[in-house]
Amino acid sequence: MATNITPYKINIPQAEIESLNQKLGSSRFAKTVDDDWSSGPPIGDIRRIATHWREAFKWSAFEDKLNKLPNFEATLSLDGFEPFQLHFIHQKSSAPDAIPLLFVHGWPGSFYEVTKILNLVATKELPFHIVAPSLPNFGFSSGIDKSGFGMKQYAESCHKLMLGLNYNQYATQGGDWGSTISRLMGYLYPKSVRALHLNLIVATPPPPSAPVAFARFLTTHILNRYTPSEAAGLQKAQSYQGTGDGYYEIQKQRPQTIGVALEDSPVGLLTWMWDKMKSWTDDYPWTDDEICEWVSLYWFSRAGPAASVRIYYESTKGEHVAGAGIFTQAKMGYSYFPKEIFRTPSFWNRQIGDVVFEREHERGGHFAAWEQPEGLLDDLCKMFEREGEAYKAVINH
DSSP states (O other), rough: OEEEEOOOOOHHHHHHHHHHHHHHOOOOOOSOOOOSTSSOOOOHHHHHHHHHHTTTTTHHHHHHHHHHHEEEEEEEEOSSSSOOOEEEEEOOOOOOTEEEEEOOOOOSSGGGHHHHHHHHHHTTOSSSSEEEOOTTTSTTSSSOSSSSHHHHHHHHHHHHHHHHHHHHOOOEESSSSHHHHHHHHHHHHHEEEEEEEEESSOOOOOTTTTTHHHHHHHHHHHOOOHHHHHHHHHHHHHHHEEEEOOHHHHHHHHHHHHHHHHHHHHHHHHHHHHHHHHHHHHSSOOOOOOHHHHHHHHTTTTSHHHTTTTHHTTTTTSSSSOOOOOOOOEEEEEEOTTTTOOOHHHHHHTSSEEEEEEEEEEOOSSSSHHHEEEEEHHHHHHOOOOOOOOHHHOOOO
C-alpha cells in the first residue's frame, strides 16, 4: 500500500516561470489557409491565449489557489519499478459512514477537474470522502522512467493509494482513461472496489455465446431501434475513427515524436490540448485563465508534458491491454452526456457489470466534472443513496 503520506505544497521555481514566458515571447505562429476549426484550432485563438498566458495569467495566484486544497503525496512501490511519489487531493467528509470515492482523471485532464465537485461537496456536507490523484506521469506525481507501466500499474497505483488511506472498500468515478482504469480496478480488486460510476462508457455488442442478448442486438441493429442518443453516440463512434482519433494514433504509436514537441514548445502544448478541450465540450464557455490553468498544469508537471502521452503507448501492452472487454461484479452507474466523444447503447453497456443507475443528460460533454459538476454530483448522490444497492455494497460489505 501507499506509505509516507504527507502534506504536499506546490512550489514552482520562479526560474521556470520566467523560462516559460521567454518561450512564449519568442513563439512563431503558423500561417494558415483556414483560420477556423475546419483544420484545427484557429491561429487567432492560439495567438490570443498565448499572449494572455504570458502577459496576464499569474501562475503564482493559481499556485496559491491550488495550495489551499488538501494536497498530499505518498510513496508507492510496484513490482519492477523504482518507488515513486503520487500526488493526490484528499477531502474528508464529516458525515458518518461516508463513501470513500476515488476520482480518476484522463488526458488532457488532471486532478484539477474535481475541484468544482469538492466545492459543492464541502458546501453541502455530502457523504463522500473524495480522493483525486495525479496519475503517475501526470500533474505533481512522479514520472515513470521505465517502459512497461501500463493499465495494470495505473490501476494498482490507485488501489494502493486507497489502501494506504485505510479505505479497504471504496467506489470510483472516471471518464476518459479514468473509466478504463476504474473498470480494471473493479476487475482486479473486487473485494475493495465495490461500485463504479462512469461518464465515458464503451462496450462491445453481446456475443453469440449469449443468445438472448445477441438476438436482441441483431433485431435492434437491423431495425435501427436505438434511442436517439444511442444512435447519435454510435454515429460519433463511427465518425471518430478517421476524423477525430488522429491524436490517439500518434500518442499510441509515436509518443516520443509528439512528446519532444510538447516538452519544448508551450504554444505547441497549448494547441494540442486546446484542440480537445474545445471540441470535446458542449459549448463550454472557457475563459482564457481556465485554459492557461489546464495547460500550465501540464507544462509545470513534475514529469514534464511528454510523460503524459505515454499512457496511450503503454495501454496497448502489458498484462491488461486497454479495451472494452473488462467486466466486473461491482455495482455500476452511468451518466450519459450528449457531447461525449461517443457512446455505446445502454443494453451493450449493461453487460459490463451490475448496473444500478443510469441517467441521460441534456447538456455536457467529455469533461463532465468541469462542465456539469452539479449534474454529475447529483448523479453520484442518487446512485449512492443510503438505502441503495451501491451504498450498501461499499459500506456493508
